[in-house]
Amino acid sequence: MTAAQSPAAPAARRRTEWGTVALVGATGAVGRELLGVLAQRGHRIGELRLLASARSAGSRLPALGAEHEVREVSREALAGAALVYFCASADVSREFAPAAAEAGAYVVDNSSAFRAAPSVPLVVPEVNPGAIGPSDRLIANPNCSTIILLVAVTPLHRAFGVDRMVVSTYQAVSGAGDPGLDALREETAALSRNEPPRPTFFPEPCAGNVFIHESPTDPATGRNAEEQKMIDETRKIWGDATVRIAPTCVRVPVMRAHCESVCLTLREPAAEAEVRRLLAHAPGVRVVDDRAARAFPTPLRAAGGDDVLVGRIRPDESQPRDGERFFGFELFISGDQLRKGAAQNAVQVAELLPG
Amino acid sequence: MTAAQSPAAPAARRRTEWGTVALVGATGAVGRELLGVLAQRGHRIGELRLLASARSAGSRLPALGAEHEVREVSREALAGAALVYFCASADVSREFAPAAAEAGAYVVDNSSAFRAAPSVPLVVPEVNPGAIGPSDRLIANPNCSTIILLVAVTPLHRAFGVDRMVVSTYQAVSGAGDPGLDALREETAALSRNEPPRPTFFPEPCAGNVFIHESPTDPATGRNAEEQKMIDETRKIWGDATVRIAPTCVRVPVMRAHCESVCLTLREPAAEAEVRRLLAHAPGVRVVDDRAARAFPTPLRAAGGDDVLVGRIRPDESQPRDGERFFGFELFISGDQLRKGAAQNAVQVAELLPG
Numbered sequence: 001m002t003a004a005q006s007p008a009a010p011a012a013r014r015r016t017e018w019g020t021v022a023l024v025g026a027t028g029a030v031g032r033e034l035l036g037v038l039a040q041r042g043h044r045i046g047e048l049r050l051l052a053s054a055r056s057a058g059s060r061l062p063a064l065g066a067e068h069e070v071r072e073v074s075r076e077a078l079a080g081a082a083l084v085y086f087c088a089s090a091d092v093s094r095e096f097a098p099a100a101a102e103a104g105a106y107v108v109d110n111s112s113a114f115r116a117a118p119s120v121p122l123v124v125p126e127v128n129p130g131a132i133g134p135s136d137r138l139i140a141n142p143n144c145s146t147i148i149l150l151v152a153v154t155p156l157h158r159a160f161g162v163d164r165m166v167v168s169t170y171q172a173v174s175g176a177g178d179p180g181l182d183a184l185r186e187e188t189a190a191l192s193r194n195e196p197p198r199p200t201f202f203p204e205p206c207a208g209n210v211f212i213h214e215s216p217t218d219p220a221t222g223r224n225a226e227e228q229k230m231i232d233e234t235r236k237i238w239g240d241a242t243v244r245i246a247p248t249c250v251r252v253p254v255m256r257a258h259c260e261s262v263c264l265t266l267r268e269p270a271a272e273a274e275v276r277r278l279l280a281h282a283p284g285v286r287v288v289d290d291r292a293a294r295a296f297p298t299p300l301r302a303a304g305g306d307d308v309l310v311g312r313i314r315p316d317e318s319q320p321r322d323g324e325r326f327f328g329f330e331l332f333i334s335g336d337q338l339r340k341g342a343a344q345n346a347v348q349v350a351e352l353l354p355g
Numbered sequence: 356m357t358a359a360q361s362p363a364a365p366a367a368r369r370r371t372e373w374g375t376v377a378l379v380g381a382t383g384a385v386g387r388e389l390l391g392v393l394a395q396r397g398h399r400i401g402e403l404r405l406l407a408s409a410r411s412a413g414s415r416l417p418a419l420g421a422e423h424e425v426r427e428v429s430r431e432a433l434a435g436a437a438l439v440y441f442c443a444s445a446d447v448s449r450e451f452a453p454a455a456a457e458a459g460a461y462v463v464d465n466s467s468a469f470r471a472a473p474s475v476p477l478v479v480p481e482v483n484p485g486a487i488g489p490s491d492r493l494i495a496n497p498n499c500s501t502i503i504l505l506v507a508v509t510p511l512h513r514a515f516g517v518d519r520m521v522v523s524t525y526q527a528v529s530g531a532g533d534p535g536l537d538a539l540r541e542e543t544a545a546l547s548r549n550e551p552p553r554p555t556f557f558p559e560p561c562a563g564n565v566f567i568h569e570s571p572t573d574p575a576t577g578r579n580a581e582e583q584k585m586i587d588e589t590r591k592i593w594g595d596a597t598v599r600i601a602p603t604c605v606r607v608p609v610m611r612a613h614c615e616s617v618c619l620t621l622r623e624p625a626a627e628a629e630v631r632r633l634l635a636h637a638p639g640v641r642v643v644d645d646r647a648a649r650a651f652p653t654p655l656r657a658a659g660g661d662d663v664l665v666g667r668i669r670p671d672e673s674q675p676r677d678g679e680r681f682f683g684f685e686l687f688i689s690g691d692q693l694r695k696g697a698a699q700n701a702v703q704v705a706e707l708l709p710g
Contacts, residue, residue: 166521168603170565189547191543204649204653204655205655208543208608208609210525210607212649212651212667214649216649219646221669221672222669244674248523248667248687250687252607254564254608261523261616263521263603292574293558294567296566300552312567314578317601318521330601332567332603334565
């Protein structure tokens with residue numbers, strides 16, 4: 001277990017210089033966040049093209065120290081780009097991403113359009129940077145709740161093997177983009193005026209409420225699409241079709257960071273101190289676990305930050321143990337949905353691409 | 356399994372006539388709710404004494420069609436009562452409840468003071484009405500999250516045996532009483548004015564946030580007191596010290612109804628149709644599980660109602676199965692914390708007492 005206990009070596013490559021970069025969906029919640037992440041991480045870009053739907057074309061956005069006019073996405077608008085970020089709907093990605101990749105651009109797609117395609121790498125840079133092959137042009141960004149989960153859990157998977165995870169999420173409305181954010185703002189204002197709760201965007205009122213993730217439920221399995229993504233994407237990213245996951249995906253009235261309550265079953269038992277040491281040194285993880293001060297991961301603490309916060313680290317005494325080594329561990333984690341769950345992960349993927 | 360599959364017979368006894376009834380903690384969130392429950396359930400009471408701390412003494416409260424002056428709790432104020440509800444702190448219960456019971460009153464204690472005492476029955480009327488013996492005078496009301504869990508899960512425990520439960524909660528601020536309710540109201544108003552989040556009562560900001568339950572954490576186990584209660588109280592109520600529970604207790608910005616994401620491991624496998632049939636006929640349960648309409652239990656749907664709502668009923672394919680029978684099932688449940696989680700359960704306990 002010695003080799004497995006050292007955290008994954010950070011990818012040596014970190015490309016931050018690009019010629020022409022296009023951002024499709026620049027005016028949306030993830031697109032705007034991505035512009036901030038590019039600046040924060042010091043990306044130097046020859047020409048930045050901000051693209052969006054016809055509805056947003058003509059608006060102006062500040063980015064990387066200049067103001068840019070937003071243009072409508074089209075094949076012509078993507079021509080000659082070295083890198084294209086897709087932060088719009090899966091339909092937009094399906095229409096434009098393959099052509100952009102065929103035309104020679106690197107494409108990092110934040111939508112769900114190609115995540116399941118066997119030929120498309122699905123990448124969390126802290127987890128599987130090696131999944132990007134030398135001829136890959138189109139790389140998919142995983143779903144937000146899967147990224148946040150795997151940044152926290154992969155160090156334990158590498159060391160001990162994760163056999164099964166029971167995951168209950170506390171997901172922010174930002175996962176539904178600007179309409180979700182607007183709905184929570186509007187309904188919170190209505191709540192503070194003592195108006196009766198009324199759904200403005202989600203199937204249920206979002207302020208003062210908790211509800212099952214709004215994605216459709218498969219009538220055969222009873223799982224909703226968000227839950228199925230967590231299962232399918234984890235298996236693909238880990239390259240392990242045997243890992244078992246029981247997810248329950250739930251929205252809470254929080255703006256932009258998800259939490260997840262995670263109960264793990266390991267293949268080999270671990271001591272609590274080993275688990276803590278691995279998490280303390282894991283890339284992209286910050287341990288927040290102060291029992292005396294009652295300071296644990298919260299969405300407000302995670303929002304705006306780069307790291308996935310991990311706390312409530314404890315052996316699960318409801319599972320088998322071997323002396324002071326436990327097969328079960330529990331964690332509570334939180335990560336910014338717009339950043340590590342979307343924009344930041346996409347930029348980190350681009351940093352892995354050959355220069 | 357045939358006998359086990361029929362739901363528990365409702366207790367035949369339902370006492371609603373009382374001589375003198377005292378309510379300690381009448382001005383608090385649970386006390387006020389209890390007055391409403393007494394009226395709703397048609398209790399007829401000879402003399403109603405509303406008692407509270409010295410701070411609240413002298414205020415007036417409407418109850419059962421009349422206005423009552425609130426008096427300070429004391430041994431004298433409890434003298435001659437046939438029934439005393441304690442809806443104040445554990446300290447107040449410790450000071451006054453045993454003496455009231457020794458003086459001949461029935462005592463239903465909503466605090467945690469006596470829940471663990473072997474001589475004190477801990478009762479959820481739908482689950483273990485028979486726990487009240489003929490000489491019992493003091494009966495403890497379980498913790499809110501335990502009551503709501505057991506109303507939903509006990510029918511499955513009776514039929515198939517529950518071996519293990521992984522439970523993640525989404526708990527309303529009402530569990531912390533009026534200070535919790537006031538904090539969420541105040542912080543929601545501040546949030547809608549775009550003020551920076553600031554905790555006003557809980558260790559973390561409650562509006563726009565999610566945080567681990569504020570009860571103290573045991574440094575040895577890593578469990579907080581709320582989680583330990585769920586384990587200890589379930590074992591006592593079921594009379595089964597072997598049931599294993601992995602709880603994670605979390606507060607969400609919701610006023611008065613808890614949700615719980617529950618992943619069960621059964622001792623004997625069950626078909627989904629059997630599970631659904633048991634829950635559809637279970638006392639105190641209402642199944643809300645419309646996949647097409649995306650209608651599942653929510654705190655807003657549970658608030659103000661008598662029932663524990665149960666939905667997202669699905670086999671857990673991450674656990675072993677035997678053909679079409681599964682050892683694992685998942686549920687998402689919601690119940691009103693102030694009602695079934697506290698006041699309503701206490702009144703239902705009183706209805707079990709001999710006339």
